[in-house]
Amino acid sequence: MKPRPDSPSLIRVWEILFAGLLMILIWQAVVWATQVESFILPGPLAVFRAFVSQFALIWHHTLITAIEVLIGLALGVTAGILTALHLTISERGRKLVMPALVMSQTIPVFALAPLLTLWLGYGLASKIAMAILIVYFPVTSTFLDGLTNTPRDYLDLARTMRSPNRSTLMQIQVPAAVPSLTSGIRLAAVYAPIGAVIGEWVGASNGLGYLMLLANGRVKIDLMFAALIALCLLTVTIRAVVGMLCNRAEKWSGLTDRN
Amino acid sequence: MSKPDHEIPGLRLSGEFSYSERPLFRDLVLELLPGSWTCLLGSSGIGKSTLLRLIAGLETGGSFSGSISASDNLPVDGRVAYMAQSDLLLPWLTVRQNVSLGASLRREPQDHAKIDHLIRKVGLEEYTSSKPGELSGGMRQRCALARTLMENAPLILLDEPFSALDPVTRRQMQALASYTLQDRTVLLVTHDLAEALRLGSRIYAMSHGTLEQFDLPACRSIRELDDPVMMDIQPRIFSVLNA
Numbered sequence: 001m002k003p004r005p006d007s008p009s010l011i012r013v014w015e016i017l018f019a020g021l022l023m024i025l026i027w028q029a030v031v032w033a034t035q036v037e038s039f040i041l042p043g044p045l046a047v048f049r050a051f052v053s054q055f056a057l058i059w060h061h062t063l064i065t066a067i068e069v070l071i072g073l074a075l076g077v078t079a080g081i082l083t084a085l086h087l088t089i090s091e092r093g094r095k096l097v098m099p100a101l102v103m104s105q106t107i108p109v110f111a112l113a114p115l116l117t118l119w120l121g122y123g124l125a126s127k128i129a130m131a132i133l134i135v136y137f138p139v140t141s142t143f144l145d146g147l148t149n150t151p152r153d154y155l156d157l158a159r160t161m162r163s164p165n166r167s168t169l170m171q172i173q174v175p176a177a178v179p180s181l182t183s184g185i186r187l188a189a190v191y192a193p194i195g196a197v198i199g200e201w202v203g204a205s206n207g208l209g210y211l212m213l214l215a216n217g218r219v220k221i222d223l224m225f226a227a228l229i230a231l232c233l234l235t236v237t238i239r240a241v242v243g244m245l246c247n248r249a250e251k252w253s254g255l256t257d258r259n
Numbered sequence: 260m261s262k263p264d265h266e267i268p269g270l271r272l273s274g275e276f277s278y279s280e281r282p283l284f285r286d287l288v289l290e291l292l293p294g295s296w297t298c299l300l301g302s303s304g305i306g307k308s309t310l311l312r313l314i315a316g317l318e319t320g321g322s323f324s325g326s327i328s329a330s331d332n333l334p335v336d337g338r339v340a341y342m343a344q345s346d347l348l349l350p351w352l353t354v355r356q357n358v359s360l361g362a363s364l365r366r367e368p369q370d371h372a373k374i375d376h377l378i379r380k381v382g383l384e385e386y387t388s389s390k391p392g393e394l395s396g397g398m399r400q401r402c403a404l405a406r407t408l409m410e411n412a413p414l415i416l417l418d419e420p421f422s423a424l425d426p427v428t429r430r431q432m433q434a435l436a437s438y439t440l441q442d443r444t445v446l447l448v449t450h451d452l453a454e455a456l457r458l459g460s461r462i463y464a465m466s467h468g469t470l471e472q473f474d475l476p477a478c479r480s481i482r483e484l485d486d487p488v489m490m491d492i493q494p495r496i497f498s499v500l501n502a
Contacts, residue, residue, distance in 0.1 A: 153347050156317050160341040161410065163364035171364055175351045254350030254392050 042222040050222035051229065057211070062230045064206040068124055068196040069238060072131020076192065077185055079132065080139025087140075088147040088169060098144075101137065109134050109195060113202040127199035127207065134195035135188040139181070146180025147173050178253040182246035189242035193235045208234070266331060267413045267444055268338075269293035272314060274325010276306075283309065283321065284468040291414075291461075293330060296437070296445045298455035301465030301500065307448045311416050314446065315341050329414070340412035344419040346403040348391035354378065355387040358405045377405040380439060397428035401435065408439055415440055417447045421454065433458060437481050452496060456489050457481050464499040471499040 024044045030036075031043040038046055051058065087094045113130060120126035150173045158168040200209025208231045215223035250256045270291040276283045283306045291297045301307050312319045314327055316336050329335050348357045356363070359374050378384055381401040391399055400420060407415060417436070421429045437458055449455055455462050458481065462473040473496060476488055483489075 153343060153345060154349070156312075156315075156343075157341065157347045157360075158364060159317060160315050160339055160416075161361040161364050162337050163361075164366075167364040167366065171360075172349065175349070178351075252351060254390050 039219050039221050042225060046222045047225040047229065050220070051226040054223055054226060058208075058226060058230050061206060061208050061211040061227065062234055064124075065127075065193065065196055065200070065208045065231070066234055066238075068127040068199070068207065069131055069192045069234070071124075072128045072196060073135055073188060073192040073238070073242075075128070076132040076135030077139050077188055080136050080184065080188075081143060081181070083136075083140045084143035084147055085169070085174075087144055088173065089165070094144075101140065105137055110198055113198050116199065117203040122203050122205060126202075127196045127204065130199035131192045131195035134191045138187045138191065139184040142184030142187075143177060143181040146177025149180075150176045175253055176255070178249050179255050182250055186239070186243060186246055189239045190235060193231060193238070197231065267294045267442060268333070269330040269444055270314065270327070270335065270414060270446075271330070272310065272325070272327045274323055274327075276309065276313070276319075276321055276323045276325075278321040282468065284470075287325075287468075287470055289463060289470060290472075291444050291446055293444055294442050295460040296440075296447060296458050297461045297463065298447045298449060298459035299463050299465060300449060300452060300455045300496065302450055305465050305467070307450075307465055308418055311418050311446060311448050314414075315339050315416050317341075335414065338412050339414045339416055340407045340410035341416045342403055342407045342418065342420045344422055346391070346396075346399040348399055348402055348406075350391050353388050353390055354383055354394070354402050357391065357402055358409050360406060361410050374409065377408050380408075381405045381435065396424055397432065400424060400428075400432055404432070404436060404439065413444060415443050415445045417445060419449055420447075422449070422451065429454075434481055452493065452500075455496075456493070457483075462496065464496050466500055466502045469502075471496075 027044050031041060034041075042050075083097075087097060109130065112133065113126075116126040116129050120129055147169075154172050154176060155168065158172055163172075196207065197209035197212075200207040201213060204210040208227050211227045212224050212231075215221070215227060272289040273287065275285040275287065287310075289297075289299070289310065299307050299310060309319050309321065313323055314335065316339070327335055329338070349360065352360065355374060355378065358378060359369050362369055375384075378387055381404055383398060383402055383405065386394060386398065386402075391402070394402065403420070420436075421432050424432060433454065447455070447458060456475070460475055460477065462475065464471045464473065473492060475482070475492070
């Protein structure tokens with residue numbers, strides 16, 4: 001109930017801005033010091049100019065990638081949650097499915113991208129599928145971990161209250177696993193754009209990944225960097241919004257800030 | 260209002276228990292008198308909580324052979340309410356939701372009048388919408404007590420529920436529990452002799468596999484320790500515990 005000072009978050013914003021500024025300065029310094037050609041490494045100023053002059057183009061492709069990422073994230077997280085719930089109920093399922101899931105992680109997602117493009121075409125579907133694939137595992141494994149590690153005392157209490165398994169799962173195990181789930185979703189928010197962009201690299205006519213390849217092919221390295229920065233901004237924005245929602249869920253669960 | 264509907268049964272546990280071939284206790288007999296407090300006293304790690312978990316039907320990690328039966332010959336399972344050292348309040352639920360957790364888990368209709376009555380009884384009426392994180396240790400245990408009472412079970416198992424509280428709060432909680440749980444069959448596991456003497460009608464002193472029974476003179480509520488009978492019985496219990 002104590003009023004929390006909001007200065008720490010303000011300090012963080014300054015820290016991030018400062019780190020960004022420092023990186024830009026180092027980048028400019030390298031460009032000046034090495035006198036490298038602008039088609040190898042354009043300076044920050046050239047990239048900024050490309051960003052402004054090509055803003056409409058970048059915006060169009062950013063929106064496409066954003067749609068792929070958001071749909072992929074939503075579906076991947078939902079599928080992960082449902083899988084984890086199912087595996088919690090069914091011990092046999094856990095024994096059968098978990099090894100397969102872990103094995104599947106040894107296949108690089110990059111290797112699957114051409115297949116997905118072949119099966120699902122050049123449109124949104126193959127990119128969304130990539131995002132789902134890359135998001136699914138961290139969400140499933142972190143949530144399952146939380147669901148199967150409910151404090152034993154809570155389960156004892158439910159047992160003496162003659163709670164049906166389903167009620168114990170939904171009213172005790174799931175809320176108690178919220179912090180595990182949110183840590184998985186935070187990872188997912190950063191991974192999902194990677195999945196979508198890989199999909200775009202393999203075959204697309206839209207999206208930031210496509211724009212990057214296009215600019216690279218035409219030696220418009222400044223545009224390529226501008227697209228890369230747009231991708232960073234997109235990821236940071238999605239991560240920030242998802243982080244905010246996760247904080248809210250954790251606060252509700254009462255499982256953070258406990259002394 | 261909060262009394263269970265049926266006649267209050269006593270309980271008898273007899274048998275032996277071992278952890279992977281290593282016996283923890285043999286030929287043990289524990290009898291809870293109907294409608295009164297029995298205290299199980301012993302030092303830490305001696306197996307007190309194991310006995311309590313056996314009665315509660317909880318996982319003990321060992322094997323028990325023997326019988327646990329209620330004096331009315333009805334099953335024990337499902338007629339037990341359990342309160343542990345940590346309050347076990349769910350941090351995402353409010354005081355009110357925690358008190359009514361049992362019915363919510365069993366998907367039974369909520370008895371709102373009874374919930375309000377019990378919350379008033381433990382003095383938390385101003386905190387019904389607070390979450391456990393906003394309450395003090397004593398308030399949390401009072402909420403846990405209301406949740407235990409809400410279960411309306413004739414058999415109450417208390418596993419050192421007051422041991423983490425400061426002395427003043429502990430004394431208040433003992434009085435509140437003794438008042439609210441009168442006419443129930445209560446088993447209190449504790450390592451605090453004074454607590455056992457204050458609350459118990461019967462005390463079992465536990466030391467390496469044996470139980471020694473001490474019956475105390477009848478008393479309506481909490482006993483004062485300067486009572487001559489208490490002065491007399493303390494060294495005898497200590498000698499068992501030290502064995």
